[in-house]
Amino acid sequence: MVGVTRTLLLASLLAVATACAVWRPSSAPAPAAPEEVFALACAHCHATGVPGVPRAGVPQDWNARDTRDFEVLLARTISGYGNMPPLGSCSWCSESQLRGAIALMVAGSEIDAPRRGGGR
């Protein structure tokens, strides 16, 4: 299960690479998808096994945390927690983008499913 989740996560990152390689003559940029937010802001710590840092796509790491409340994780991300910078190092992310990246990382765990919506 862990391996499958992890494989899916890495596959999604590859999908970002492919998607971004396409030139898009849009007048407005597409907001960064959760996979891009993850790759830019989260992967450096959450994909490398830094001691004490729960790994993306590894449900037991998240299940072992002191909370299984998604909103608590979001609040910690916004304010910073431990060595994690405020806004999870994503200085430009909206709340919904942070929600998306967190949801990607905790997928398959017992963390509550994220609520829809949320302000910026």
Next chain:
Amino acid sequence: MDRTRRALLRDGLAAMALAALPGCASSRRAPAAPAARLTWRNWAGDYPCRPVARLAPVDEDGVRAILRDGRGPVRPVGAGHSFSAIVPTEGTLISLDRMQGVLSVDAATRTAEVHAGTRLHALGAALFERDQMLQVQPDIDDQALAGALATSTHGTGPRFGSMSSYVEGLTLVTPSGDVVSCDAERDRDVFQSARCAVGALGVLTRVRLANTRPERLEERTTVTATDVALGDLERLRDAHQHMEIRVLPRSGVTRGVTTAPTPSDAIALEEDPTSVEQLRAAWAAVGGRADVYGQVVLEALGGLGASAVRRGPGHLVRAHARLSRFREMEYTVPAERGPECVREILDAIEAADLPFVYPIEVRYVKADDVWLSMFEGRDGCTISIHQYADEDEGPPFERIEPILRRYEGRPHWGKRHTLTAPELRALYPRWDDFQAVRARLDPEGRMLNPWLRRTLVDAADA
């Protein structure tokens, strides 16, 4: 998962992330819609702001549009790893996170043009794949390249300048939205200013770096007595490619760190990132008795002469994890006065019986000619004073800063200090030249925030 596998995985992910980005960066799109009203804070958590917009353009045109069409103050933001109030603004924050990656490399000259938003950890991995390595690198690699250059961030080694000194050319989007590409021949005044400009001239978008061939490095950390370390500091400095000491206040113990190329293919990156937490736990355990504390620390480190070795690809060996938040003040004093200054600082801590145990970092950096670099015109010894983020930095910082100033210290632009523009002007011979460029590129002061007005602008009128 051990540290080696983690490091390799990190490299892989970094490369993957960067692979995604040039395609994104080449698309021609306007800036993102504002995603505001969350509070931004620096990593240390002590400088918050609520910008009206936090934007992450995906290409240079997007940066131009923000500056050309926007109103009000603008500040660029990297990783937020500065300990000064260099970033906060109630106006617009511009992040270059979506503009990362290597644009081109020249194998013959070992140079590379890169997006200025590239995080250093990702840049190290990307250059390694292209048979290049940064000449120098700070020991925290979270920063964005543009942020590191904006503050003349450095490594250590008497024959190595700061990161800013290895910039061969750069592209800057000015506050009016114009694009200026400059180097030592073209727009030299802008070049000399923009290599370390605290984000006051516009937004750096591209940088051409003079790199070196990839090296495998061996880092050796050795426990020694502080008196011995300071007495031997200049010999050690000259004998090693990279050298620094981490003085453990109140203990009489110092850890000397030397780094040199190694032929070994072994990778061993393990270290204990909790060691600074163990120091204050030990201090508390002995009830603040310095004599006992010194013995406890020495014993915990394995005694005098004990050493630990890390080795592997240079960009990985140079980086060190930090697991707990801290605040930092750093001054650069003339290189030859470094040991004397450190002794005076330690004496002052002892005399005041300060419960201050966070390691003091002492490094050396070669002189450069970058106008606002702390190393402009003189070889420097950098002395970094840290404090745990959940403790009061006031007593140690207020006691130590006057000592650093007496030694003609220049404060790090990205770290704590109390100097104002007139005081800084006296430390930088090319200050007025920089101000002339700033007045030309940003006559309305759009790139300023309150901290920059205090540290940069007042002197222009002095």
